[in-house]
Amino acid sequence: MSERNDAAYLVLEDGSVYPGTRFGSHSDAEGEVVFTTSMNGYVESLSDPSYKGQILAITHPLVGNYGVPEKIRRNGILTNFESEDIQVSGLIVGEITNGSEWNSEKSLERWLDDENVPGISGIDTRALALHIREKGTMAGIISSSKEFNKVRDYESINFVDMVSIKQPLIYENKGPRIAVIDYGLKEGILECIYSMGYSIVRLPHDATEEQVLSYDPMGIVLTNGPGNPLLLSRETETVAKLMEHNIPVLGICLGHQLIAMASGMEIRKMDFGHRAINKGVMELHTGKCMITTHNHGYAVFGDVPDGVEISHVSLDDRTIEGMTIKRHNVITAQFHPEARPGTKDGFRIFELFDSAVKGFISGKR
Template sequence: MKAFLVLDNGTIFEGESFGYETESVGEIVFNTSMAGYQEILTDPSYCNQIITLTYPMIGNYGIHPDNMESSKIQASGLIVKEYVDLPSNFKSEKTLSQFLKEYKIPAIQGIDTRKLTRFIRTNGSPNGGIFVASEYSPSFLEKVKSFPGIINADLAKVVTTSSKYIFGTHTGKKFKLAVYDYGVKTNILRLLDANGFAVTVYPAKTPSEEIMKEGTDAFFLSNGPGDPAPLDYAIASTQKIMEKRYPLFGICLGHQIIGLSLGKKTEKMKFGHRGGNQPVKNLETGQVEITSQNHGFAVIDDQKQDEPISFLNLNDHTVEGILKSGYPLLTVQYHPESAPGPNDSRYLFQKFYDLVEKTKKVKTYDRIYTTPRQNFRTSRWQRFFHRGFGQRRLESRNGRSFSSKKFFRHWLWFELLRDCEKNRATLKER
């Protein structure tokens, strides 16, 4: 069956349909990944976008359920040079064509994807549409021009979960993590769970105060589609989280929301970053990581001394991560979970766990060892603790020095509290 790709400037590409026979409009973008088309199609960040895959041959390894990044195809359409309908993969359970038809997504092959990609790089990402029909109709262009675009569109509310849910297991986990779902990928949740977090996922508009009342040790802001600017509810919640000094990790859209919460601005990129070969420099270590990316908006560097850039894109020098002086914060514009893409940056999930653990230790230490009394007299053991554990002082009852027995008791108490979340209650029961 014939199919037509129509751009908003009137450009027409004729090809052949291999998806569901329908029509769809959206923003036309390109992804340079050589593999991972199933993960790309099911990534919620592609909501309202039609994906052009620059690698010429697509479909040769079929579809497998384990490669899903959400419960369905999130993209509005697919454009390829050549579709392969005979996959060669022992894990394959269906063809790409069957997969697209199952979720009623149109797709077109036989397009000069190199020409289309060069057009997008030169002119920016246009609006466009895929239309399955025996012949072209002028109404196709009218439908494309009626598409409002993704600027100032709140797409997070389209892809977010309708209710909170627990991911993985909470048994034996030390820290509770609240994940804001703005379009979270499944592999992000897998890696958070695998790195020791008790993960609970919340709808995008859940007030942060409500989550704090339920109890959490840290917050995670997920990836998601579209423009971060209209997400006022997310920005307000993030500012309240930062006021309470909860450890915070943001990826992609989550990184942009944190940037807006800090007073920075975002901008629409000409054609964005989409692919698995984006070089990013870690400005703290000087190391270069090859990253997977999928975004069309970026945070603008405002040169604030207390909010330095932590990661920088080496292709166009856009901001890939920001820090906040004195705050337990980790943000990246790219996707450390890959899926698809390289695994260079997966260490960030463990780094965030270590950051949460360090923050919780400091809070526990403050609560137990910082004296509220003003009449404080320094003892030999207090000076020992001051040197060994930083700017903290032990209270000496009646101003006397601790005996060896008292010192050991307090040391043991500290060790137990450091490694057990509910140790105070446990000690009282004993």
Template sequence: MVGYTETLSDPSYRGQILCFTYPSIGNYGVPSQKELDEFGLPKYFESDRIQTRGIIVNNLSNVSSHWSCKKTLDQWLYDEKIPGISDVDTRELTKKIRSNGVMNAKIVMDGSEYRNNERFDYDSYNFMPEVSINQPTYYGKESSAPKVVLIDTGTKFSIIRNLLRIGFQVVRMPWDTSIDQILAHNPAGVVLSNGPGDPIVCKQTIETASELIERSIPTLGICLGNQILALAGGAKTHKLKFGHRGQNKSCLDLESNHTIITSQNHGYGIELDSLEKTDFEIWFKNIDDHTVEGIKHSEKPVIAVQFHPEASPGPDDCLYIFDKFKDLVKTHGIVAS
């Protein structure tokens, strides 16, 4: 219903066609990408462009009305050359996906010269060069604030925003950053971001994550970062038949026994049984299908969640995850190189 500007600009959706189940999309238009928040980040977007390969809607609203509206959704898609299709019964399509699982798809025009049988192998494709940065980028003005390295495997701006909000400086670094390059910044902690695709293809990031665990560096993994930390610790991951995508997914915090409502966007998960042979234990579980939604190390200051604590769009039930990470940093001190 709301949140399509944040969702379409979420790098975790790279390579996917997004189907909206709410009947009418685009009624409040698209705000300005030039409007920034107090941290200098785009206020209404999660990256600098649309990340999906296409979108499917039932009714596309060509009349948009909102105080922040600068263009229609259709104009935004046109400007960024992203195809879309409307007048589709998206709820019926969703029923098919719910029965058969996630599937490949394409949007083609009748009679188009591009109509062919070429297949795109999403599972083996490495999206990292498309969604990560090429060189370190710095955020935050307080030189005395502790520094956190954010390994960018497709990060959302809201992760950076929340790290700045709780008092960190942030150094955003490429997905294949080595442990030596991280330690050169003398960080107080490290965050592994969200991102698209199968975590198995991020071999360099998994190697770096193994070093973070071994050296007891305070670390937070989010979404793809959760899976990467699990693989680094010896667990296994698998593709979910039904990916978790939406703003109202219920998860149980096994530490507090509280249920929280989370925003999620992932098609892969951690195999629960594989955690038994590792030093990780389950922290959160999904109430609907009982899959792993978070892990924590039994000895090291390493935690990770499968959902998006920064939400955007979504509820702010789980912002406390960032505070948990901050507590780990305080407890375990500044890391020396």
């Protein structure tokens, strides 16, 4: 149970009010209210930059059972967090617990308090999730007041610029170099690429075509990231130029959407998005199902241009979850193949990228 109990309210822009109890920071929060059905992995979810600007509701009834571990780095890469800081604007739970495990450094409540992030407990998060499913994603606030104050328009804010690195970072390894363009990456993506033996140069979101190519990469990874992809016209232009060089490109989540826009496809906001660690995705050419991790509120819609092949679809709603563009050596995944947290079914995407990179290197000899 929380050490400090204060009445608070989750107030949605449609006027819905959910009374609860504060925990973590006693500051107020505003943001787009979204939900995840994940039963574990709250440390990874809260530190995922794709949640920047959002208030996250976790539908699992107990949150905090195993505390928060000390950060662990290997080869300069975080292995148990997705970024250095909490990225959500606020947290909504049914019940906060102060449980701990052998590797716990602090409680979830203490972590939120340390990083000035408010939480609210005592909310029927499953009822909240149903409300969002029926009415669509909407803005909300965590506050001591029942009044809804006007908040910033989530879709008009460039959150990528807030979470991307500002200067290149190098992760040396034995193998050839992969350029990773950071739109708000999860460090699990770096860990997967590094585990395959590649050196990595991590570049800011606004890196130009010339800057990327100056590192002579044998492959390019376009990462996940937060916010509205339609704001990223400059980044989309750079992606289109990079694709013309036929260097293997892997687009993950937001990276998948940037490739789609660079190919002339349409991106639209979903009613309530996909956020879970157990989403079924079908690999179309094999007919096999993969259980995958998702965190996206936008998706690719509309006609498929010549040369673009849909490789994966959601088993929930047939959303396009992966593409290949053979003439440009491109592979994409709307889901998260690094799956922190989640199953390892999606790692096959990294294996396909690894094969494409090896083929590209062989062709250069």
